Amino acid sequence: MSEAPKRVKAGDKVGKGRYVCVDCGLEFEINDSQQDLRKCPACACEMYDCFPVTHIRDDIKTPDDVKNPPKRK
Numbered sequence: 001m002s003e004a005p006k007r008v009k010a011g012d013k014v015g016k017g018r019y020v021c022v023d024c025g026l027e028f029e030i031n032d033s034q035q036d037l038r039k040c041p042a043c044a045c046e047m048y049d050c051f052p053v054t055h056i057r058d059d060i061k062t063p064d065d066v067k068n069p070p071k072r073k
């Protein structure tokens with residue numbers, strides 16, 4: 001079972017992690033400990049899925065991989 005990403009909204013104070021726009025899939029990382037989340041620059045969507053950096057695996061490189069993680073060998 002993989003952990004469900006946390007849903008966050010533009011304007012929230014967010015921490016380190018990877019953020020994926022729920023609408024267009026735009027992906028970016030935030031490396032500051034506290035930062036205001038902006039609207040998506042591509043589609044102005046305000047909702048993101050948050051993937052904490054600690055959960056990122058070497059074999060997960062795209063948003064599709066996050067939704068369907070490759071099986072470990």
Ligand SMILES: [Zn+2]
Nearest residue numbers: 021024040043
């Ligand atoms: Zn977007």
